[in-house]
Amino acid sequence: MTRIPAPERRTALIDAALRVVSHRGIAHATTRAIVAEAGMSLASFHYAFDSRDELIDELITTVVEREQQAVVPDHVAGDSLAEILEAGLVRYFEHLRADPEHEQAMLELTQYALRSPERHPLAAKQYARYAELAERSLAYAADRAGAQWRIPVAQVARVLVAFTDGLTLTWLVDRDDDAALAVARAAADALSRLADEA
Amino acid sequence: MTRIPAPERRTALIDAALRVVSHRGIAHATTRAIVAEAGMSLASFHYAFDSRDELIDELITTVVEREQQAVVPDHVAGDSLAEILEAGLVRYFEHLRADPEHEQAMLELTQYALRSPERHPLAAKQYARYAELAERSLAYAADRAGAQWRIPVAQVARVLVAFTDGLTLTWLVDRDDDAALAVARAAADALSRLADEA
DNA sequence: GTCTATACACCGATAGAC
C-alpha cells in the first residue's frame, strides 16, 4: 500500500521481532509471526531482509546496542560500598520484575547465538557490552564510597555480570522475590570485599 | 526389524534426544533427528510416544531425576568454610568444562519449559532439585568446617544455585577460565559469610 | 514497492503392507 523506506521497514520489523520473541519465545519468531506483528505482508519481509537469519542477527546487534541498563543508579542513598552495590542490584531486580519477558528474550537470544559458530561472536559482544556497563557502574560506586578496587575493575565487572545472570535465571524459574533479594545481598557483599574502603 | 520392548525404546529415544539437544540445540531436536540418532525408523517414535511433546516432557523429567552433581565433594581438602565452598565450585567448574554441551542443554531445556504454562512446573522441579542438591552440599560443608548457617540452609542453597547458573552462562559465552574462577572465589566468600564459624 | 499466490523443504503424525 503505502510506500515505506527500506531502513524504516527494517527497524519496524526488528521491533516487531523483539516483541514476538519477548511474548512467545524465539521458537515462535517465524517470519509469518513477525510480519503479522508488524502489520505487513510476508513479501515485505524479504524486500527489507535477505533472510530470516539476517533479521535475527540484526535483532541481536540492535538490542545489544540499545542496552543502557546500568546496575548502579546515578543518585544513591547509602554510604558503604556494599550498600551502594546492593541498592544497584535491587534496582536491577525491580527492572527485571517490571519486564521479565525482555530479560527472558535476551537470554534466549544469547543461547540461540551460542548454537551457531557464525553467531557466537554476537553473544560474546552482548556480554562484553554487559561487562562494559557493569564496569562503569562499579567505578562509579567505588568512587561514591571512597573505595578502591584491589583487582582490575574489568574482572570485578565480569563477576557482577555472572551474579546478575544467575539472579535473573533463577527468578524467572521460581519467581521467588525474597530469594532474589538474598542473592542481591550476598552478591553485593562479595563484590564489596574485592575493594579497599577508605 | 528386531522386536524391542516399549519401555526400552522409550529410554533409547530419550537418550538420543538428549544427545541431539546437547550437540545441536533444542531447535534441531526434531522427531526425525532423534530417531536418526537412535537408529530407528520414524514410525517407531510414535509407537513409543504419543507425541513429540510427550518425549520432551519425559526428557526434562529424566535429566532432572538423573542429576546427581553435588557442588561439594565427599572428601575435601581445606579447613575454612570459604575454602571448602570454593573447592566445591571449582569442582563444578571442572565438570562444566568437561561437558559444556550438557549444561548448555540443561539451560535450553529450562528456557524451553518456561515458555509454556503446562511445562513451567517442570522447570520449577528442575530448580527445586538443584536447590536440594545444593542444600545437601552446604549442610555437609558447614558440618565439615564446624560452622553454622545463620539463615535457613534452603535460602543459602537458592543463592548457591543462582551463582552456579551465572558462572555457567557467562563461561559458556566467553569461555574465560580465569574469570570463572574469580566468580567461584567471590561466590564462595559471599556464601561463607552467611554462616558463623566455630 | 507492495501485494497475492505459490514453490518447495521439512515438520509431526498416521495408514497400511508385511
Add this chain to the structure above:
DNA sequence: GTCTATCGGTGTATAGAC
C-alpha cells in the same frame, strides 16, 4: 511391532500481477 510411503500443515523464500 516394525517398516515404507504418505498426509496435512507450516516454515522460508520467491514469482508475477498491479
